[in-house]
Amino acid sequence: MPLLFTGFNAFGQHECISRDVDCAAGFSEINAPVSTQNQCTISIGFRYAALAFGRKLWLRGLLDDGPNECVTLKAAGDIKALAAGDSHCLVLLESGQLYRVQPKLQAELLVVRLEAPPRSNSGTKRSFFGAPKAPSSPIIEHIACGSHINVAVSSENAVFSIPSCLHQFAERQFxxxxxxxxxxxxxxxxxxxxxxxxxxxxxxxxxxxxxxxxxxxxxxxxxxxxxxxxxxxxxxxxxxxxxxxxxxxxxxxxxxxxxxxxxxxxxxxxxxxxxxxxxxxxxxxxxxxxEAKSNExxxxxxxxxxxxxxxxxxxxxxxxxxxxxxxxxxxxx
CATH class of the missing domain: 2.130.10.30 (Regulator of chromosome condensation 1/beta-lactamase-inhibitor protein II)
Known part of the structure; x- marks a missing residue:
């Protein structure tokens, strides 16, 4: 299935097959490495676009010196979601591990270290020998980015204003x-x-x-x-x-x-x-x-x-x- 785009494209965020800089006249097809085996994940910032298939991630747009710049990276696992912000892009893997990457030609994926959510009332978890267990890293399920806000939600309903934990929904059914x-x-x-x-x-x-x-x-x-x-x-x-x-x-x-x-x-x-x-x-x-000609x-x-x-x-x-x-x-x- 082709990817279509319309709107502002002055930074070359999308390489349109028609070679139009601005797709203001309607939708244009994007020259993207479409895969039939992996689901396409895409997120668009103001000056760049992020596109992922499987483990591969493409960043395209104004990355360093000019428009139409592109860089390709490979993640440690299949990419589940992307959230493109102004200064960085959040990359969430299917495993729940969260990374961030700056939109630059020398980009690299960096692990996001999140603050541990508050302990539950069930007490401290201990090993077989009684030693307290170190809290495990949160498993992230949802991410989103804005110009001045970066949010993640874990499998235990902890809400992060990255990297700080700002709230945790107490209900297990939530x-x-x-x-x-x-x-x-x-x-x-x-x-x-x-x-x-x-x-x-x-x-x-x-x-x-x-x-x-x-x-x-x-x-x-x-x-x-x-x-x-x-x-x-x-x-x-x-x-x-x-x-x-x-x-x-x-x-x-x-x-x-x-x-x-x-x-x-x-x-x-x-x-x-x-x-x-x-x-x-x-x-x-x-x-x-x-336009319907019948009463159905x-x-x-x-x-x-x-x-x-x-x-x-x-x-x-x-x-x-x-x-x-x-x-x-x-x-x-």
Missing amino acids: RVKQLQCGHEHAVLLNVNGDVFTWGNGLRGQLGQPVLKVEETPQLMEALAGIKITQIAAGGWHSAAISAFGDLYTWGLNCSGQLGMRVMKPGGFLKEPTVYPLPQLQDLPECGCSK HDDDDCAPLRVFAGSRHTLLTRRCGRLWASGWCQHGP
Whole structure:
């Protein structure tokens, strides 16, 4: 399956087969070493892109002196996830081991040493001879990066602001389903459909009634009782999809990234607005429903499926396969 790209590409983050520098006219195919045996993992930063197949990792873009620079590395095991930040890229292996790499031509994978989470009330684990056992290294399951935030979650539900452990969910039944980061905030979804946020919330991106900084994960009370199935975190905004097929957005709406166009009296566009609480979006009718010639078409066929958030834009895929976008689009649709 080919990889497609659209948008800003001035640093050569992607080597498009068409050789276009900016793919603003639409989607272009990426000249990538696609493998049929390993799943592709990709993460995109502002000046570079990270791409992984199996144990191999490619970094491409503005790495040292100019655009279109590329470096290839090999990890100790198969790569599970990538999170590209401004100064480094987090690399998570299937084994749960976490590495970081700087986007440079002389890049190397370095092990991330994480602070041990607080001990449980079960007491100190000891060996057969009674000697206390050294705490084992956390097994990481989820990672995410923003411009000013780096987060990891372990198999024991410890939340790390890398490398420090800032919180641990006590419930054994608690399981993390998804973790996302914006520029300065993080959004976490558990398997029960509850949403937790923390970080800088001065632009409403945390979905909390008070605009402030939250040091530890806080439950989003505004979505309590609504089972959320998917989340996204953009620059200073966030989004979520519920099990009922509803789309919620909140945070900064400076470029219409929340999917709302607020007008002043007289028809003038209102200045950038902050929406600190989730806003239920009334999605426009999908074009495929108009094209359906039979009565077999169900509205659920066009319900929101997945949502993605960039710095100042939001993408939504619907069950019918159509892609919708809102927000800033200077470098492409």
